[in-house]
Amino acid sequence: xxxxxxxxxxxxxVFQNSRDYKQKALIAATxxxxxxxALRVTQMEGELDGTLWSPRNWNE
Amino acid sequence: xxxxxxxxxxxxxxxxxxxxxxxxIADSEMITVHHLEGxxxxxxxxxxxxxxxxxxxxxxVFQFPFYWYSSPPMLKQWQDEVLIDGFAYGRNxxxxxxxEFGLVLSIGVSESEYQAGGREAFSxxxxxxxxxxxxxxxxxxxxxxCLIYQFPYMTESQKMTLLIxxxxxxxxxxxxxxxxxxxxxxxxxxxxxxxxxxxxDDLLLQHAIEAIEENRDTIDGLKMVLDEMNG
Numbered sequence: 001x002x003x004x005x006x007x008x009x010x011x012x013x014v015f016q017n018s019r020d021y022k023q024k025a026l027i028a029a030t031x032x033x034x035x036x037x038a039l040r041v042t043q044m045e046g047e048l049d050g051t052l053w054s055p056r057n058w059n060e
Numbered sequence: 061x062x063x064x065x066x067x068x069x070x071x072x073x074x075x076x077x078x079x080x081x082x083x084x085i086a087d088s089e090m091i092t093v094h095h096l097e098g099x100x101x102x103x104x105x106x107x108x109x110x111x112x113x114x115x116x117x118x119x120x121v122f123q124f125p126f127y128w129y130s131s132p133p134m135l136k137q138w139q140d141e142v143l144i145d146g147f148a149y150g151r152n153x154x155x156x157x158x159x160e161f162g163l164v165l166s167i168g169v170s171e172s173e174y175q176a177g178g179r180e181a182f183s184x185x186x187x188x189x190x191x192x193x194x195x196x197x198x199x200x201x202x203x204x205x206c207l208i209y210q211f212p213y214m215t216e217s218q219k220m221t222l223l224i225x226x227x228x229x230x231x232x233x234x235x236x237x238x239x240x241x242x243x244x245x246x247x248x249x250x251x252x253x254x255x256x257x258x259x260x261d262d263l264l265l266q267h268a269i270e271a272i273e274e275n276r277d278t279i280d281g282l283k284m285v286l287d288e289m290n291g
Contacts, residue, residue: 003271003274004271004275007264007267007268007271010264010267010268011264011268013258013261014257014258014261014264014265017257017258017261018256018257018258018261019256019257020253020256021223022084022086022223023252023253023256023257024220025220025221025223025224026224026245026248026249026252027265028217028220028221028224029220029221029224029245030245030249030265030268030272032221033241033242033245033272034268034271034272034275036238037238037242037272037275037276037279038275040238040275040279041275041278041279041282044279044282044283044286045282047286048282048285048286048289051286051289051290052289
């Protein structure tokens with residue numbers, strides 16, 4: 001489990017234990033944001049892989 | 061940045077969506093909530109006070125239920141009497157220039173009906189053209205709207221998302237890039253009340269902030285490499 005997955009799971013219990021509605025919403029939004037960041041990283045890594053393997057660069 | 065939320069709703073205490081939005085606003089001197097029907101039950105608007113309020117704020121928000129493709133009548137009266145020649149437009153009327161302007165609409169029909177072929181036939185962006193024109197004429201920057209469709213049918217999870225979207229609409233920089241949203245969220249996490257967390261959970265929130273910052277570093281690093289490779 002990577003750091004993002006770990007903290008998202010931990011935040012789930014923070015969410016459950018919080019006694020304030022607005023705070024719960026903030027914690028849920030934090031989970032969503034970290035998921036969005038993780039997806040962005042995956043997409044950029046994919047783009048990097050694609051660029052490295054592009055035939056365009058084979059003759060260089 | 062100071063935000064003025066001008067609400068027009070004839071029966072605000074009966075409105076679940078308006079009450080939800082009101083309770084979503086954090087106590088802050090940076091936000092002024094101004095309910096027109098509550099302030100002027102007799103319908104006599106104090107134009108000088110209203111203009112002074114506008115001048116004191118950087119972001120002006122109109123919040124209302126979408127009635128017959130427009131606002132409740134009080135907000136139209138307010139526009140007619142407050143946004144006058146010499147104040148909002150005309151030779152010396154530059155008081156709103158450079159401010160931001162946005163709409164928060166509660167809408168009773170589902171989103172998918174507001175399009176060609178849908179029951180309402182036109183998009184919200186087409187139907188709110190008069191408000192866009194007001195912003196244009198007065199020199200304000202028009203923000204993306206905060207549109208709330210069929211509030212009573214929202215799930216608890218959707219309501220929580222709305223709460224945060226609405227808070228951001230009122231307080232976050234207009235740019236909605238991931239980077240801007242990260243900064244806004246970190247700021248909120250730092251400010252959140254530790255008293256309502258379980259013992260030790262503030263440490264986990266600190267870890268969450270660190271994770272967001274580390275992810276940002278990774279994204280920036282990847283962007284740099286990609287920019288170099290793509291010349």
